[in-house]
Amino acid sequence: ETGVTQTPRHLVMGMTNKKSLKCEQHLGHNAMYWYKQSAKKPLELMFVYNFKEQTENNSVPSRFSPECPNSSHLFLHLHTLQPEDSALYLCASSEATTGVGGSPLHFGNGTRLTVT
Amino acid sequence: QKEVEQNSGPLSVPEGAIASLNCTYSDRGSQSFFWYRQYSGKSPELIMSIYSNGDKEDGRFTAQLNKASQYVSLLIRDSQPSDSATYLCAVLFSGGYNKLIFGAGTRLAVHP
Numbered sequence: 001e002t003g004v005t006q007t008p009r010h011l012v013m014g015m016t017n018k019k020s021l022k023c024e025q026h027l028g029h030n031a032m033y034w035y036k037q038s039a040k041k042p043l044e045l046m047f048v049y050n051f052k053e054q055t056e057n058n059s060v061p062s063r064f065s066p067e068c069p070n071s072s073h074l075f076l077h078l079h080t081l082q083p084e085d086s087a088l089y090l091c092a093s094s095e096a097t098t099g100v101g102g103s104p105l106h107f108g109n110g111t112r113l114t115v116t
Numbered sequence: 117q118k119e120v121e122q123n124s125g126p127l128s129v130p131e132g133a134i135a136s137l138n139c140t141y142s143d144r145g146s147q148s149f150f151w152y153r154q155y156s157g158k159s160p161e162l163i164m165s166i167y168s169n170g171d172k173e174d175g176r177f178t179a180q181l182n183k184a185s186q187y188v189s190l191l192i193r194d195s196q197p198s199d200s201a202t203y204l205c206a207v208l209f210s211g212g213y214n215k216l217i218f219g220a221g222t223r224l225a226v227h228p
Contacts, residue, residue, distance in 0.1 A: 102148030102208035
């Protein structure tokens with residue numbers, strides 16, 4: 001299997017539930033990302049991990065908790081979410097670089113989350 | 117000021133015409149720029165990357181970068197109905213690791 005795989009594809013959860021989103025990349029990359037895409041809004045960067053270390057937290061509420069056990073796997077743990085958190089959550093991976101020649105992102109197919 | 121700005125569109129062009137998509141960004145230190153295409157219900161896919169001022173061509177696509185004006189554009193020649201999608205401009209911001217910021221996207225509609 002190649003590319004970036006996200007599971008589940010769809011998730012419906014109540015505000016009191018706890019669930020986790022999973023992302024796995026088979027591209028040999030060492031940077032992984034979570035983005036949120038809401039209707040008619042730009043892709044919002046949530047978290048960035050480089051070599052398993054979190055290097056970016058874009059002021060994300062604590063009800064979203066990321067975990068990166070190794071360079072190939074990334075999780076997003078969800079608890080006590082709000083209806084406005086309903087969105088498409090996209091995982092991506094890339095080479096870990098900065099500045100000139102920055103590596104493009106490869107996206108997974110996303111998890112469509114609905115909070116009821 | 118938004119970090120990466122694009123006109124939301126829709127930009128409507130006839131088949132065979134040139135579509136011109138524009139993007140401005142706020143971080144003067146940015147060095148890496150990308151264009152992604154996103155079909156409805158799908159995830160973004162990379163079309164072009166550009167790092168130096170000037171033009172970069174790849175098939176029917178040409179990316180243009182002007183760092184002094186903090187402006188990047190994408191031209192699509194001989195537009196096809198299959199090019200109808202949302203085009204996302206992404207900028208790698210300086211001062212951080214892999215902080216890739218996206219614009220809201222321009223919706224392109226190519227009509228036969």
